[in-house]
Amino acid sequence: MAITIALAGNPNSGKTTLFNELTGSKQHVGNWPGVTVDKKEGKYKKDENVLILDLPGTYSLSPYSAEEIIARDYLLKEKPDAVINIIDGSNIERNLYLTLQIAETKIPMLVAVNMMDEVRANGDRIDFARLYEETGIRFLPIVARSYEGVDELMKEALKIAGEQKKVADLPVLDETIKEAADRLTQVLGLQDDESRLWKVLKVLEGDKEALGELSREQIVQAKNIIEETENKVGTDMEARLADLHYKYIGYLAASAVTKKREEHAETRSQRIDKVLTNKYLALPVFAVIMYLLFAITFSENFLFIHGLPSPGIWMSGLVETAWTSLTALISSGLGAAGASAWVFSLVIDGIMAGIGAVAGFLPLVLVLFVLLSFLEDSGYMSRVAFVMDRIFRKLGLSGRSFIPLLMGFGCSVPAIMATRTLESERDRRITMMIIPFMSCGAKLPVYAMFAAMLFEGYNKTLIVFSMYILGLIVAVISATILDKFFFKTGESNFIMEMPQYRLPTLKSIGIHAWDKIKDFAIKAGTVIFVSTVFIWILANFNFSGMCDMEDSFLASIGNVIRIVFIPLGFGDWRAAVGIITGWIAKENIVATLGQLLGSQQEMKSVFTMVSAYAYMAFNLLCMPCFAAVGALRKEMGSWKWTLRAIAFQMITAYIVALIINVVGNLIF
16 A cells, blocks of 8 residues: 655745655646645655655644645645654754644654754754654654755655554643643543544634534533633633743753854844845845846847857757758658648648747746746745835735745746735735736747847847836736725735745756746647647638638638727737737747748838837736636636736736837837
């Protein structure tokens, strides 16, 4: 039978890094039943019979957020064979609170003390033998990012999973609480229940989930016991139990942890934060860092050296050359095989031209997201969310809303799902409505194509970078409008941990890069492929059969739609069709225009520099792809709110594109 081992830990404890190390490529990401928080599971790469499950990062098992509810329900209801609790060795006191709560569930557990390289670098020492002596729980040192100690950790995890040795009751409670717990045990009839202590303590805290499982008579008796005990201790039970847990944690830390640095001594991360989170410098530094990312991705004069392309541009050139050679090879093969004109046109002008137009920009997407992954894994992006809290609070939101928005730079679908972590329904709806204003990875090829073909003589890095800034600016203005006129203002709280700055590993960044390539390959082989074939058919046929493009079905559809876009500067039917196909997948805009406007000269016959910028802005801000709309519908809970969000996005896109076209033509 398969063995299930759950990974549990605080955010930023290295849990995901350990999960990636244990499972490698044998992992699957889905959603927990009924919710859209990621469910990660995979097979242990050294034993196919061991299933590793990565629980959402959480500070406790109290049901205050979706992550805490998922972690709690899984541990108590699914009961894995063992739990590996990952804690940050450089901040052991805070991490041990979750450890004590898991111990109270009586599930076989061991503790992986991660980031021991930082502990050693700080000159600190942890007495693992003393921790075992005090708790009866094995504490093992590891460095997940370099695989140090991981094999021994898994060997011990499999051992305790097989033995099913329960964690003994720890000396956390005082006599008053013990007496109350014994009385409640009798009321609830839990003498032989494995998770007796956990259930009793949750009832003592007044936990709604725990009380909801009791009968009316049991609730009355429980509340009487709680009230009597609170009168004895002089405070509410939740505060008293938390105090006892932290008192025991303090005892463990004092017994087993030796700190070389004084508590008030300044760490390296704190010194760096004096600049990166500085009240006045934080935003300018963020803008400079983001611009450098785009320069590394798009600059034709990398490091200001004329004729030296950036890594993104260089790799993009290689892909385009390879695709051109492949197209020529296929073209020769079709000619030699005597293929008919329509087959030749479908394959070369349709499929190869459409997919090739997108494939040429894949390296740009790859380089940009490798760099973004570097910033995220280093700990910098957490600081950005903290800095943005000052701005977002003025909008009636919290810095927590910036996290889904930041995810929107990758893909709107998981970003919209991530709003589940926001406590306020109002915050969730505002954030979901503005997430599509972020430039997802699928929009990047659109910007790159227009920058390359229509902005000769201009800084192409700045052109693309400005789209990302425009999305942020419009999102901020939109959030203000939504807050002032459509939603009732309410106070939003934001608590976030600042992880230590760390140098990301090549393996971690490689996993991010592989995910991007894999997602693109799947999309290119399915959605984009089908779309290119469908577009070619519509662009080459009418009711009479095969025809010129100007007389095709696609031209007829485009000529009806294009009227709406004339005030925006792109009233050509081909530009209009590109917008529509972009709703299937934003990359389709490149594929569509690659088929309909194959050359730079044809692009210039349809777009001016100003109308091209307006076109990019419209596609940035308008309704997102159908997959994102589906996520919106699921998270909004109704079509009414979904349609309101789409209408708001379409109106915003139209107004901004109109302003760009009118003002741009006055200036240029």
